[in-house]
Amino acid sequence: MSPHRSTGRAPGAQPSSGERAAGHATFMGMPPFPEAAKSAVEDSQMRHNLRLATGTIRGKREAVVSELDDWPDLRQAGKAIKDRTLRHLDTYLEQLEEAVTAAGGTVHWAADADEANEIVTGLVQATGESDVVKVKSMATQEIELNEALAQAGITAYETDLAELIVQLSDDLPSHILVPAIHRNRAEIREIFRDRMASWGVPAPEELSDDPRALAEAARVHLRERFLNTKVAISGANFAVADTGSMVVLESEGNGRMCLTLPQTLISVVGIEKIVPTWSDLEVFLQLLPRSSTGERMNPYTSTWTGVTPGDGPQEFHVVLLDNGRTDVLADTVGRQALRCIRCSACLNTCPVYERTGGHAYGSVYPGPIGAILTPQLRGTASETEASLPYASSLCGACYEVCPVAIDIPEVLVHLREEVVARPGHRAEKAAMGAAGWLLNGEHRLDTAQRAASAARSLVPRRMPGPASAWTDTRDIPEVPEESFRSWWRREGAAEAPEHTGDGGDEDAQEGGRR
Amino acid sequence: MSGSRERVLARVRAALADVPRDEAPQDVAVPRDYSPAHDRGEAAELLVDRLEDYKALVHRTSPEGLAGDIARALARRGTHRVAAPADAPADWFGSTEVEVVRDGGLDIAGLDGMDGVVTGCAAAIAETGTIVLDAGEAQGRRALTLIPDYHLCVVRGDQIVAGVPQALPRLDPRRPLTWISGPSATSDIELDRVEGVHGPRTLEVMIVD
Incomplete structure (x- = not known):
């Protein structure tokens, strides 16, 4: 399979046998x-x-x-909170570890992608399951987790609509927030019609290219998957050091499904995702939705701290990922890139x-x-x-x-x-x-x-x-x-x-x- | 992998060689000149405006009128059976003919068979049109408000705050929180917002003044 599929396969192309689980597009070997x-x-x-x-x-x-007259002040506060975090990252990482552990979660450390993939694969294998549902996560894409899981015979199902489009068409993401931004509605309809059946519930015969109909097709396609899968993998937008809380912002409810219904939840989190305190979220929950989707607030934000008896996953793991971040941290000019909140x-x-x-x-x-x-x-x-x-x-x-x-x-x-x-x-x-x-x-x-x-x-x-x-x-x-x-x-x-x-x-x- | 823990922490410390040894986190100044609240008028009114902007159905009612309004909303929706947290006030359902199933550990299939769910909330944020659930009083566990396709949420006037900075101190981070701003939606197709994907596709809100 050519690694140079910069615009993905033609939507109509059929996957060859065995390709569904094994075939994954990758950025490896991309031209400059x-x-x-x-x-x-x-x-x-x-x-x-x-x-x-x-x-x-x-x-x-x-x-x-422009609706917020204090936007420049929020921006300065966001910048300063992240700078404080980065300059004292070791302190905050240890604080986060302690808080997560105290709340019933388990913390793992991964120096690089291979190590993170190994940890997650081992955790999934320990559950005895071979299917996992995934919340959209940049960190797991960065480490090519889906590919690593596939090699261990585990199928990862992407549940964000745009990620689903990318996964079904064996394509590559082209945008942080909307990975299928390069696809229009007509192309998406073709992808759904041709490829959904090989991943689960097929698209309806008479699927139109109305975004409402396409969203409905995604709902039907994933519904049973959400209700029956026992393991979920997520990232986190923020990890709060003083409370050990994880925060995930989303729109569709696929995040809530993955964070709530499975028995085991594994979150892969870059070490720079930390904010020091719970109240710091008052800055980022104003900055992020307005900057990313252009909304006053995204439809759903979930926060959880360790494990809550009787509510949600009863086993929770965080994998703290370095994978080059400490190299960025070491560069006093380039360090500021780690402030990024992926908007x-x-x-x-x-x-x-x-x-x-x-x-x-x-x-x-x-x-x-x-x-x-x-x-x-x-x-x-x-x-x-x-x-x-x-x-x-x-x-x-x-x-x-x-x-x-x-x-x-x-x-x-x-x-x-x-x-x-x-x-x-x-x-x-x-x-x-x-x-x-x-x-x-x-x-x-x-x-x-x-x-x-x-x-x-x-x-x-x-x-x-x-x-x-x-x-x-x-x-x-x-x-x-x-x-x-x-x-x-x-x-x-x-x-x-x-x-x-x-x-x-x-x-x-x-x-x-x- | 404790070896990796030490390795990552050692790398972090090495990368921060430029930070003076005696610098404490608090020494990095964080200017908090942003507004604690944006003055946008009466909170309940603003909440209604924002929720409607997200295509939620919104009503303002009184403590006396609440049961009747809930009954009418459930009838309009055509529900036969709705779920409710075990501790939701009985008088919410004093006027409805619809069967109310109290959650005492309904399984996922059981929840999926419900026509809707009726809950309260922990707080509501006017400026962003956000309702926060904390699995506390009259809210139930998270799955309860996730699987049914219709969510009717009761918001008391004293639960409404102006903006995000007022909401956080009211919320306990140890509880699992769900912040809801309108029905589920996606902008993944040509960045055009479409309401209704995996979460409840209809959100109806009763504000009790």
Whole structure:
């Protein structure tokens, strides 16, 4: 099976025998960003789907964020709470362990993905069950838990609607919040019609592409599964150190089903998910729903502390996952990436993400946050990771919308320095490849410039990171309303001038400013 | 795996070499300049507005009118049998003809056979249109309000708070909490919100002033 299935299999394709359990798409071996982005940009259906979806969510987010006049204060508090947590993470991890244990839960520690998968597999095997239901979780995708479970003969059923779409079509997630954002309703109908039967209850014969009908089909497909499965696996949005409470935000009720009905619950939680105290949730329960789905509050939030006799799972395990997080923590500039609460506002606002989609980033963490998180979690030795810090025009829109004020452009510039400081041409090639990808395509440069014009109110007054020395004494020139290229074309030039590019990696915008 | 525990903690400590040894967590300042409450007018009114925004059915009633309103809601819905927590007040059901099954350990199939469930709540947050259940008085265990497709929830006026920061101190983190903001919904198809997936597809709220 080719690992390079960046847009997944055609919905109509039938799975071969045995493929359902064994066949899993993976990001392993993905080409570096420029190559992957090129094929993605050529997929006009995907770009159309993405533009529609990100446009919708941007509008909703803006409406509910502008409703709170203390949003900047909430943002500063969120940032500071996470900074406090990270600077004293060892203290909080031990506190969390003690509180969870006191409440009847069991805490496990996993240094890397293999260890986490081994722990979870062992816990499931100890129950004697071979099926598990899953709540959408970035951490378990990151460690490729489903694949590891499949190798042990355990089938993991994804229950979030978007995850279900991705799993049924043997596709890869392309967005943190809505992993099937690259699929439109017609494609989803095809996937349900063709693939549901091989995973359980089939889709109705006359399934329409009305989102209501599709949601109903998912309900019917998963209902028996929820009512009968004995083991569930989740992540957590927050883990509260002083009480040992886990917090999961969701919309559909699939989370409640998994967190309530099974006998055993296993939560895989990144070590950075901690917040110090119960009352700190007053900040994050305001920041997260508004930033992610653009709602004042998501439909369902579940919190639980250890085990409650007579209510919910009677066996509870937390697996605390490092898997590269301590490497991120060790970098005093890059550390701020661990503040991330996985809202995906940066994806929805990024002009590069909107055009390339999520698969091009070669990781479960796409978009601007992925461009700084993935190279830090996995290192920049390979071309894919080395190219990611260049997957940005540094327009700064991601920083503006980040609810915990992660200065993504600052970290991008910092990582670019790290990449070019590496000996050998692989990294340089990746770096130049990314700039070349943008600059060599006339259409791409044009769209990047128009994006820069459209976003010019968002251009920071100061450049982040090392470039700040330059901007401390100079103003960044205004991005003109119209780029030179656009003016040239409008004025009837026979051909746009050939852009030679000077190799500067900020050319996506600077080209527009000249 | 205690070996991994020590390994992860050692890595964390090594990564934090830049943090001064004598720095305590409280030394990292957390500015809390955000508002404890956003002034958006009368709380019950705001709660109604927000719940309706989520497509929940909302009524305002009085202690005297509650039983009649519950009876009418259950009849409108066409229910024959509804579940209720063992400790839900008997007078809620003083006017209804519908069979009320008190939860005394109904199994999952039993719960799945119910036409709905009637409960109280622990708190309600006006600004976000959120009802919080804590498995306490008149609420029952979590499965009770999850499996039936229809949830009728009674909210007393004194349970309503303005915003999220007022709700948390009222809630006991040791209890399993479910925060409900409207019926179950999804935005997974083209980011278009559709109400009704796995949780109760209809949420009806009685606010008792």
